[in-house]
Amino acid sequence: MRKKIIAGNWKMNKTGAEAASFARDLKLKTLNINKTEIVICPPFTALAPVYDMLKESRLKLGAQNVHWEPAGAFTGEISVEMIEKAGCKYVIIGHSERRQFFGETDQTVNKKIKQTLASSLCPIVCFGETLQQRQDGKTQSIIRTQVTEGLAGLSIEQMQRIVLAYEPVWAIGTGVTATPEQAEEVHNFIRQLLSGLFNSQTAEVVPILYGGSVKPDNIKELLNQQNIDGGLIGGASLKVDPFVEMIKVAEDLSN
Numbered sequence: 001m002r003k004k005i006i007a008g009n010w011k012m013n014k015t016g017a018e019a020a021s022f023a024r025d026l027k028l029k030t031l032n033i034n035k036t037e038i039v040i041c042p043p044f045t046a047l048a049p050v051y052d053m054l055k056e057s058r059l060k061l062g063a064q065n066v067h068w069e070p071a072g073a074f075t076g077e078i079s080v081e082m083i084e085k086a087g088c089k090y091v092i093i094g095h096s097e098r099r100q101f102f103g104e105t106d107q108t109v110n111k112k113i114k115q116t117l118a119s120s121l122c123p124i125v126c127f128g129e130t131l132q133q134r135q136d137g138k139t140q141s142i143i144r145t146q147v148t149e150g151l152a153g154l155s156i157e158q159m160q161r162i163v164l165a166y167e168p169v170w171a172i173g174t175g176v177t178a179t180p181e182q183a184e185e186v187h188n189f190i191r192q193l194l195s196g197l198f199n200s201q202t203a204e205v206v207p208i209l210y211g212g213s214v215k216p217d218n219i220k221e222l223l224n225q226q227n228i229d230g231g232l233i234g235g236a237s238l239k240v241d242p243f244v245e246m247i248k249v250a251e252d253l254s255n
Ligand code: PGA
Pocket: 009, 167, 171, 172, 173, 174, 175, 211, 212, 213, 214, 232, 233, 234, 235, 236
């Protein structure tokens, strides 16, 4: 059985002090959780204070973005080594907000994944269609292109170190969640793609998270789907109690 992963994507929210206080609280409230992988992805400026809080726990730290070059004249960018040394174990790559507002493409996503895999970090790679694309019946072709180009040139061994996240753009921050059936259909399709691009064993082991308005009252039916291995959670990860509630749902389903 694939391990469940609950990852909080805080986006551009929380100062270092606010994030550290959240992390302290989260650590205390998840002492009994021992199967679910818990990840929090604060903004860059909060990575160090959160790491200080989490370092003796099993909670993991993730960054929200990274550059594809190892170092150099890239004003405003952050390297893999910097986030790794700050204590990160994960990094989100290709979030739809980065694709939409900051010009990320499947090609930059691919370069970022490769640079990340040269370190110990685990990339959480995001894919998803817009509402228009879904209404035009293009969901599968969009996902196929994003997956094929985003993951191009990776070896089986590299692919097995990646976490994927299906995040329909129309469900992010809108309060509209994909139904469990809609999400499962795409997750299953992604697994078939992985099987064709890599092999069936790889398709079986790669965790695929769902993201887009995941909340305490809908997470159970999503995680109950065969191919949904966890959640990448934005808005509902910003307060400790609902986040812990969702972690407990994942933990219960692992028992
Ligand atoms: P949301 O965001 O849970 O606020 O919809 C999810 C994400 O963008 O990762």
